[in-house]
Amino acid sequence: MKDYEDSVAFLGQWGRFQQVVFFLLCASILPNGFGSFSVVFLTDAPHHHCLVPEVNLTKDWRDAIIPIEVVNGKQQLSRCSRFRLDVVRNLSARGFIPGRDVNLTDLEQEGCVDGWSYSRDVYQSTIVSEFDLVCREQWKQPFTSTVYYLGVLVGAFFSGQLSDRFGRKPVFFATMALQTIFAFFQVFSPSWLAFAILSFISSMGHISNYVSAFVLGNEILTGKPKVLFSSLGVCLGFAFGYMMLPLFAYFLRDWKSLVLAVSLPGLLYIPLWWLIPESPRWLLSQGRVEEAENIVRKAAKWNKVDAPLVIFEDYSIHADESKTHLKQQHNVFDLLRTENIRNTTLIMCLVWFSMNIGYYGLSLNTSQLHANPYISCFISAAVEVPAYTTSWLALQYLPRRLSVVSVLLLGGLLLFFVQLVPESLSELAVALEMLGKLVITSGTSLMHGYTAELYPTVLRNTATGTCGGVAKVGSCIAPFLLQLRGYFMALPHIVLGTVSVVSAFAALFLPESYGRPLPETIEQMPKRESLKCPFCTRREHSNPKVLFERQL
Missing domain, CATH: 1.20.1250.20 (MFS general substrate transporter like domains)
Known part of the structure; x- marks a missing residue:
């Protein structure tokens, strides 16, 4: 054809x-x-941390409510936790200063129960920020x-x-x-x-x-x-x-x-x-x-x-x-x-x-x-x-x-x-x-x-x-x-x-x-070209039985 x-x-x-x-x-x-x-x-995933609702907090406590974590040798704000809001509100109302009057490592932490705050420095939104695909998700x-x-x-x-x-x-x-x-x-x-x-x-x-x-x-x-x-x-x-x-x-x-x-x-x-x-x-x-x-x-x-x-x-x-x-x-x-x-x-x-x-x-x-x-x-x-x-x-x-x-x-x-x-x-x-x-x-x-x-x-x-x-x-x-x-x-x-x-x-x-x-x-369809070891080929040719079968 x-x-x-x-x-x-x-x-x-x-x-x-x-x-x-x-x-x-x-x-x-x-x-x-x-x-x-x-x-x-x-x-x-944009940079994010727990959302802090608009409650009566001093500036010091609002800046300190997110714990600091060490990730890959660098310090950064925790993405999935914050200090308990009710405790922080109480300490703020009493005029305590974080780090001076209160040791932050002693405070109890909670998850991001009010959601997350996402940075908009790079993205206005992604599906991560849209559907909160962070932390447990x-x-x-x-x-x-x-x-x-x-x-x-x-x-x-x-x-x-x-x-x-x-x-x-x-x-x-x-x-x-x-x-x-x-x-x-x-x-x-x-x-x-x-x-x-x-x-x-x-x-x-x-x-x-x-x-x-x-x-x-x-x-x-x-x-x-x-x-x-x-x-x-x-x-x-x-x-x-x-x-x-x-x-x-x-x-x-x-x-x-x-x-x-x-x-x-x-x-x-x-x-x-x-x-x-x-x-x-x-x-x-x-x-x-x-x-x-x-x-x-x-x-x-x-x-x-x-x-x-x-x-x-x-x-x-x-x-x-x-x-x-x-x-x-x-x-x-x-x-x-x-x-x-x-x-x-x-x-x-x-x-x-x-x-x-x-x-x-x-x-x-x-x-x-x-x-x-x-x-x-x-x-x-x-x-x-x-x-x-x-x-x-x-x-x-x-x-x-x-x-x-x-x-x-x-x-x-x-x-x-x-x-x-x-x-x-x-x-x-x-x-x-x-x-x-x-x-x-x-x-x-x-x-x-x-x-x-x-x-x-x-x-x-x-x-x-x-x-x-x-x-x-x-x-x-x-x-x-x-x-x-x-x-x-x-x-x-x-x-x-x-x-x-x-x-x-x-x-x-x-x-x-x-x-x-x-x-x-x-x-x-083209066929595979076999790759044979030359030593194996020589042994095959030197075998009398193989030579006899080929002659037949």
């Missing part, structure tokens, strides 16, 4: 049709960029991020299968609508539980429309524009959206305003339904040859070229046979059906997981780069631009397996080196950590392109969604992994570095896809 790219070669690689698809799909990724890490600002603060990433995981798992069954375009727009609508509803959340549920549903569309857009572009574009799109286009769209987040958050200090700024841009993408076509590759894989030809003929008009009378001649001849064959719908279990695809899937899931836990671990840890959270977020986002450029160059000129193994080894070594830097050279530690993030981020981009090249059209979105779902387990674990520094400061970097190095050795057993056409069927 004639290859798809040969069948549409008359279109050229960079006509008006390809340009429209390229830039519109890249633009559709912007909301994913500023939506992914919005939880950093939405769930940040503090566990809800990091759990909000976990709920968000759990929704991303679920969405990645199911959207891939839906896209392979019902098409790239319907799932792309349906998940974009899901992300936009339920993110908007968060503004009206009456409680933290309602906010968390809406966040979970909204995040299911977050990764889903990203993966659908990625696969759609990979299947429509050909040649160098396809490589540019998969390695640089969508990734820079995400990075630019990520860099827009701190700008939104800086000017919109109220959490509801920030949620609106993150959600409402999704409405701008409604007209794209009439501009972005369905994937002709997917239509052909479903035996819908006529629909695929109509899309390509429309593309020919946009590019001002003449289309042949029959574009997919071989596909047309075998259309009935293909439809009969495709009545059996493919699902996630097909990723484990044969030994070749099973081994590839398991290793790819491990590598995706390693890349993701490293990416989110380093991204969330950048909050310590600068006292200003907006500057920290922008630095973390800006690092991704050279990372994605590096990934594009690697996909353009280097074998995939070599690139992935190199990224994992280099990233792991950098994470090991961070812990060896003395505290007096904190700038060097930050530079190494940002270099590590640059390497790991380039690896995440590589994995998207590598996965799309390994898996056939009938399973491409399922595979990308499944690997992305397994990877999101890493994003759920990353916030808790960073808490390990409470036991040993370097432990998070040691864990991340070890996972990265182990995955590098596993990636050696992946098949190579560089320079090969996208597989259309499971049978065309």
Whole structure:
């Protein structure tokens, strides 16, 4: 059967049709960029302490009613307790001076029974100050991020299968609508539980429309524009959206305003339904040859070229046979059906997981780069631009397996080196950590392109969604992994570095896809190239029994 790219070669690689698809799909990724890490600002805890109601207290007692605690060697006001108000009022009324007439350590303390007072130096409000997610309710603060990433995981798992069954375009727009609508509803959340549920549903569309857009572009574009799109286009769209987040958050200090700024841009993408076509590759894989030809003929008009009378001649001849064959719908279990695809899937899931836990671990840890959270977020986002450029160059000129193994080894070594830097050279530690993030981020981009090249059209979105779902387990674990520094400061970097190095050795057993056409069927999927020890090979050849069996 004639290859798809040969069948549409008359279109050229960079006509008006390809340009429209390229830039519109890249633009559709912007909301994913500023939506992914919005939880950093939405769930940040402003400085707070127990609220002291307007009662008759002297200035000395009003200043002393909040106890002083030592946290990490620094003194600060207690966040969850105060001296008993009735006792303080009595002492104040009797004219006692705190610290002179009364030893404050002898006074009984109570919780924040009247609520909390939150600083507005950085934020006007966050969901922490809105729903009092502090003290006994503090566990809800990091759990909000976990709920968000759990929704991303679920969405990645199911959207891939839906896209392979019902098409790239319907799932792309349906998940974009899901992300936009339920993110908007968060503004009206009456409680933290309602906010968390809406966040979970909204995040299911977050990764889903990203993966659908990625696969759609990979299947429509050909040649160098396809490589540019998969390695640089969508990734820079995400990075630019990520860099827009701190700008939104800086000017919109109220959490509801920030949620609106993150959600409402999704409405701008409604007209794209009439501009972005369905994937002709997917239509052909479903035996819908006529629909695929109509899309390509429309593309020919946009590019001002003449289309042949029959574009997919071989596909047309075998259309009935293909439809009969495709009545059996493919699902996630097909990723484990044969030994070749099973081994590839398991290793790819491990590598995706390693890349993701490293990416989110380093991204969330950048909050310590600068006292200003907006500057920290922008630095973390800006690092991704050279990372994605590096990934594009690697996909353009280097074998995939070599690139992935190199990224994992280099990233792991950098994470090991961070812990060896003395505290007096904190700038060097930050530079190494940002270099590590640059390497790991380039690896995440590589994995998207590598996965799309390994898996056939009938399973491409399922595979990308499944690997992305397994990877999101890493994003759920990353916030808790960073808490390990409470036991040993370097432990998070040691864990991340070890996972990265182990995955590098596993990636050696992946098949190579560089320079090969996208597989259309499971049978065309590239097979793993076995790595054998030369000593074992010599022993095998010297064994008379083996030689005799081979001669037979």
